[in-house]
Amino acid sequence: MIEFEQLIHLIAFDRYKTLSLAAKELHISQPVLTRSMQKLEETLDITLFERTKNRISLNETGLLAVELFKRIISDTKNMKIQLKEFNRKQHTISIGTCAPAPQTYLNQKVSRFYLDKTVSSEIRDINILIDGLKDHTYTFIVTPYEIEDEDIECIMFMEEQLYFSLPYEHPLVHKKSISLKEMDGEKILLMSNIGFWNQVPKKMPNTKFLIQEDRSIFYDLIELSSLPSFTSDFTMKYDGIPPNRVVIPITDSEAHATFYCCYLKDKEAQFKGFLYTLNQ
Incomplete structure (x- = not known):
């Protein structure tokens, strides 16, 4: 049987042209390399x-062998x-999201349920997320609407409302x-x-x-400056209201989102237990 090491030895000889330089x-020693080449020919x-x-020097057959x-x-x-990569995917839950808040929320949910797996996540454009779900780059994706695709199932799992965070002296x-x-x-x-919120x-x-x-x-600038900023009900739930600020909801429809966790339908049985806990 050909040994993998012998392949490396022959390629090295072709590169350096002499036994001494290749060895x-x-x-390794030159005699060891010589015996390796002889054994390869015998095999x-x-x-x-x-x-x-x-x-x-290598003959034509030797050059083809290289x-x-x-x-x-x-x-x-x-x-x-x-x-x-396959082994990594077997031990990793990959999440693609469209915004920071659902990324944080879903990461926490997945980490608590799959204690034996690594969780990775990133924020990408929605078209990239959908393609990534279909080609198995992502285990789950988060979108701000249900995806109409016969291969994809979506579950609504959270909403987010944006607010303006204003200093006390602001006229509004x-x-x-x-x-x-x-x-x-x-x-x-x-x-x-901020993904989708752009x-x-x-x-x-x-x-x-x-x-x-x-x-x-x-966050330091929010606390120390008099400039307005954005926050959300999700952010305030975890971090509280920014200090020295008043938060006021934004009326525009663009300032409210309903997020969906999407997965491939043929994987539903595999994730059934987790999906059951998603809204709990």
Whole structure:
């Protein structure tokens, strides 16, 4: 039987052209490399080298063997990658979401139910999420509406309402509700990577958004500055009302979302137990 090591030895000889250089790069002795090549020829029952008194080189069969062995090594590496990825997926619940709040909520739910699995998640555009669910990149995806697809099932699992977070001195602080139009034209703090909620800033074309990528800095600015910002009922449930602020609900329909957890119908039996607890 051909040993994998012999393939590497032959390829090394082809690369470095001499037994001494190949042996040096392989960190073995030249006699060990010579015996390996001889054993390979015996196993294949063919001659791979042209041998003269002072020189050894690959013949045409040897050159073909090198190309075939390179393919085998490449296929073996790809096989290892695919097996590792398959094994990772067997132990990982992958979640693709359209917004931060449902990402946090679903991550918590999955982590508590699947104690033996790793949870990974990311925020992506909805079309990418749907494609990723179908090609098994994601175990679950979160969308702001039900997906009409015969292969996909969706369960409503949470809602989120956006609020303006205003400093006490803001002129609209005494209103019971505020529209996006009323706030358009101001400077507003905004977190990056908000996914689906990017539809809200787009409704305020005259507003200058000061976008922050670091969440801790974002919260520091909210506490220390007089700039308005956004928050939501979900955020306030976990983090409380921002200090020195008044929160006022936004009236526009774009400021409210119903989120759905979506999965492939043929996986329903596999996730039945978890799906039963989703709204509990």
